[in-house]
Amino acid sequence: MAQFPSLPPRRPVSIKEVALRANVAVGTVSNVLNHPERVAPAKRDAVLRVIEELGFVRNDAARQLRAGSSRTIGLIVLDAGNPFFTDLARAAEDEAARQGNLVMLGNSGHDAAREARYIDAFEEQRVLGLLLSPVGDPNERLEVLRARGVTTVLVDRLEDADRYSSVAVDDVAGGYLAVRHLLEQGRRRIAFIGGPASIRQVADRRRGAEAAVAECSGASLEVVEQDALTVLQGRAAGDQLSGRSRRLMPDGIFCANDLLALGVLQALAMLRSLRVPDDLALVGYDDIGFAASAVVPLSSIRQPTELMGRTAIELLNEELASPGSRRQVIFPPELVVRGSSATDLDRAPETDGLLTGRK
Numbered sequence: 372m373a374q375f376p377s378l379p380p381r382r383p384v385s386i387k388e389v390a391l392r393a394n395v396a397v398g399t400v401s402n403v404l405n406h407p408e409r410v411a412p413a414k415r416d417a418v419l420r421v422i423e424e425l426g427f428v429r430n431d432a433a434r435q436l437r438a439g440s441s442r443t444i445g446l447i448v449l450d451a452g453n454p455f456f457t458d459l460a461r462a463a464e465d466e467a468a469r470q471g472n473l474v475m476l477g478n479s480g481h482d483a484a485r486e487a488r489y490i491d492a493f494e495e496q497r498v499l500g501l502l503l504s505p506v507g508d509p510n511e512r513l514e515v516l517r518a519r520g521v522t523t524v525l526v527d528r529l530e531d532a533d534r535y536s537s538v539a540v541d542d543v544a545g546g547y548l549a550v551r552h553l554l555e556q557g558r559r560r561i562a563f564i565g566g567p568a569s570i571r572q573v574a575d576r577r578r579g580a581e582a583a584v585a586e587c588s589g590a591s592l593e594v595v596e597q598d599a600l601t602v603l604q605g606r607a608a609g610d611q612l613s614g615r616s617r618r619l620m621p622d623g624i625f626c627a628n629d630l631l632a633l634g635v636l637q638a639l640a641m642l643r644s645l646r647v648p649d650d651l652a653l654v655g656y657d658d659i660g661f662a663a664s665a666v667v668p669l670s671s672i673r674q675p676t677e678l679m680g681r682t683a684i685e686l687l688n689e690e691l692a693s694p695g696s697r698r699q700v701i702f703p704p705e706l707v708v709r710g711s712s713a714t715d716l717d718r719a720p721e722t723d724g725l726l727t728g729r730k
Contacts, residue, residue: 441496442473442476443498444502445490446477447505448476448479449504461680462679466680481567490503530699536686538679541702549656554587562621626654633662669709
């Protein structure tokens with residue numbers, strides 16, 4: 372195989388070279404980049420042509436160091452593969468763009484060390500602020516960020532309103548609402564399938580499920596803990612449950628998110644000996660786009676994902692404008708009933724956001 376010599380790396384074009392080629396002062400080029408309204412149109416157009424000819428790219432990192440901050444907002448989510456976080460990030464990005472800012476996304480993958488590396492990287496970039504869906508207990512990390520002057524808003528996580536701004540859904544109410552619906556459908560042997568209990572959202576949804584079962588005589592709740600909140604883990608849980616005798620099978624399942632629920636639905640569909648919802652009713656959480664289009668449309672607890680993303684940006688702006696201000700926004704969950712949990716949809720409380728969690 373022929374060996375081709377590697378080309379030397381291209382040296383970045385400097386702002387001084389742009390000024391020299393355009394026959395203007397360095398300050399004029401700087402104004403074109405940062406304050407174009409201060410430069411006469413003809414001169415501005417001439418500088419822009421030279422910038423394009425030379426392939427000049429501004430050193431934004433250096434500019435941020437001089438300014439002390441950027442127009443970039445960091446967003447770190449627990450699982451970028453979950454459509455809930457994808458939709459939330461898109462809404463935050465749209466709201467930030469409307470205000471002339473950008474959102475950079477980091478995916479911690481439920482890994483605290485990886486989350487820490489993203490936090491360090493965003494801090495080095497002098498981000499305008501940080502939106503964080505934290506792994507585990509975030510208090511120590513948040514105190515460090517605050518001491519360093521990094522404004523941080525928690526997303527999909529409730530914390531002390533006097534200490535941090537945050538936006539979330541009442542997950543305890545959501546878990547209660549999901550299992551209450553199953554109980555109202557006559558189900559008594561309820562299984563809760565969730566990821567690691569160390570995930571705060573999973574623990575809160577389980578607490579709500581337990582509260583609903585405690586109110587119903589003769590009902591029971593079995594906890595089936597999985598390693599992750601994924602479709603594959605849902606299939607594994609479905610395979611595990613379907614291997615039991617009918618007497619030991621649950622007649623209602625509440626999953627901590629829709630990905631798990633879709634995996635359970637796949638496992639049961641492959642088995643073909645159990646009918647959903649006649650033999651087993653199923654409810655998920657998040658109401659992602661795939662829920663309504665499943666082979667058996669999935670009942671789910673809806674979170675106002677887009678509103679949460681926009682509100683996170685709003686809270687960040689409030690704290691930037693008034694340092695020390697704190698606000699906690701908690702949205703109520705909503706039950707969306709579809710074919711996976713109601714045997715008679717004509718009599719079922721069909722919702723498009725009509726049933727909300729208790730307060």
